[in-house]
Amino acid sequence: MSGNSVSSERPPAVVLLSGGLDSCVTAAVAARDNDLFCLHADYGQRTQSRETRAAGEVARFYGAILRNIDLSHIVVPGSSNLTDRSTPPVAGDLVRTGVPTTYVPFRNANLLAAAVSWAEVIGAGRLFIGVVEEDSSGYPDCREAFLASFQEAINTGTATEATITIVAPLLHLTKGDIIRLGVELQAPLQMTWSCYNDEELACGKCDSCLLRLRGFREVGAQDPLPYRSF
């Protein structure tokens, strides 16, 4: 891949693709106007291989370039229940306050930084990330204030020729809104994976499953994923 070459008429955009529902719908939004360069990161999640497979399928669906990177250095053993398999399965307690046990410190900053490095080289002007402030679970690096600060870090920390804008189309949507948007854009939601605990049948009990199921209920649609229990 050479410097700023863009062979098609659609501008390149980098999309952070976890393999989950939110990033899939984000890719669907980005794909309306851009050629997609998807970045997927492994950092030792409990369901890492399932998520990587999901990201691969979604990227293929959109004819995107996909890069898989290893970000396992951001996790120190024992620091997050999302990555520490020696702790019990991730529970669902959407009503609690504060930062959840699945929080991986400053994860989105690491993801965005890697995405900016790539965007600058391929000449992408937009960087899509599927963070959700409203309906999500208290992760500090999913808030608009964080994205605004990081945007300023991009503006001051990249070469002057580079103009890279963070786009977070889901930031103020509910899970129901996101699913509705995904259905409208014919996003391949059946390819995504959300469960924090299992890789074959979704557990239906962790925060991520509960949020997803609540969203489908809100929309009155059927989640295409197989679940262990409801």
Add this chain to the structure above:
Amino acid sequence: MSGNSVSSERPPAVVLLSGGLDSCVTAAVAARDNDLFCLHADYGQRTQSRETRAAGEVARFYGAILRNIDLSHIVVPGSSNLTDRSTPPVAGDLVRTGVPTTYVPFRNANLLAAAVSWAEVIGAGRLFIGVVEEDSSGYPDCREAFLASFQEAINTGTATEATITIVAPLLHLTKGDIIRLGVELQAPLQMTWSCYNDEELACGKCDSCLLRLRGFREVGAQDPLPYRSF
């Protein structure tokens, strides 16, 4: 390593340690008041193994914990002369303007993000980085404006219990000032490595060698490193 445990009376601080002269002097400053947790990153530099060795020796000198991480994902082949061994050696042309060919896009954001993730887990309140704005060579992510923006991203993107402050003690120093400070603090400058091209004898010709040699000349001191030519 457990959550916030600090066994000694000195607070923990994370220090980004490249193995070069600047980060060594930064470590010397940090070591006056802190227990050091040093983070070293490889990302495919031409002299990577020499730099890793230097970082290891400096960390040992300060009795620090050292983590080596792999950041090679931030580099796309062909995007930087610092990492692309298929291009000619890094030249020295300190008088040019603009961003140098050795620029690795948004490198310091990736380094800082990884350091913040670690700092948050070990409960470190200070994060030392040896960037130099004045005497350095036009890297956008070495400027104070970038650090200020990134600080804001830390403030908004980490858990509220975490208060992590970037400390850049060399930001407005010249290379001569830095060497003077290093000598004053008895920093192990003989353990550091600066050359962009070679691992046994420093080339004496690249930007990094030229800056270093100019600094030692300015101070009237002898650089302890072996050089190929002057």
